[in-house]
Amino acid sequence: MKKLFLIIAISLIGSTSIFAQQTDIDITPDNSWLKAGLTAGIPVGDANDASSFNLGVDLRGQYLFNPNFAIGVASGYSHYFGKDGFEDFGMVPIAGFARYYFTPNGLFVGTDVGYGLLTNIDNNDGGLYVNPQVGYHNRDWNIYAFYQNTFAENDLDLQNVGVGVTYNIRFK
Incomplete structure (x- = not known):
């Protein structure tokens, strides 16, 4: 499974490099930015x-x-608070994402796909990570609902549903 993710990652990086060389991409504050925010889930x-x-x-x-289609890279950290008898654990996603914005301000849909690294879980490094989202956006903010699933090793599916908010930090 890890070899499959490595092959996919190398393929994506290679195709991105080829695409970037064949097109004239102009990075501006109107088309590129960093999103930083918080999530909460059950x-x-x-x-x-x-x-x-x-x-x-x-x-x-x-x-x-x-104006309607975006791609990018996503990461962060999700901390799971343990119930009685269980320790806290976490997940670090390393993913690519795609989003479709219906209008300049309003509804969007998207998903992240990548690898979720698990922390503080014995005998399990992680697995395939998916995170579909639907939400509202404007020039500065994104508010969204999500379903997050990491298909980890040893038949463990780490899932949660929740809400998130991110702030757009423009590149200048």
Whole structure:
């Protein structure tokens, strides 16, 4: 499984490099920015057995191809607070993302796909990470609902549903 993710990552990096060389990408404050924010969620599935609440930070670098479609990289940290008898644990996503903005201000849909690294869980490094989202955006803020799932090793699915908010920090 780890080899598969390595191959996918190398392919994405390679295709991005080729694309960047073949097109003239102009990074401006109107098409590229850093998103930084917070998330809060309720664990479901396997995660609900060991945790009652989740808090996290969300960090993203985004490039807007046109007024409606964006891609980027995403990371952060999700902290799961352990229930009685369980220790706290966490997940660090390393992902790419795509978003579709219906209008300059308003509804958007998107998803993150990548690898979720698990912390403080014995015999489990992580696995495939997906994070579909639907939300509202304007020039400065994004508010969204999400369903996050890390398909980890040893038949562990680390899932939660929640809300997030990010602030857009413009590149100048």
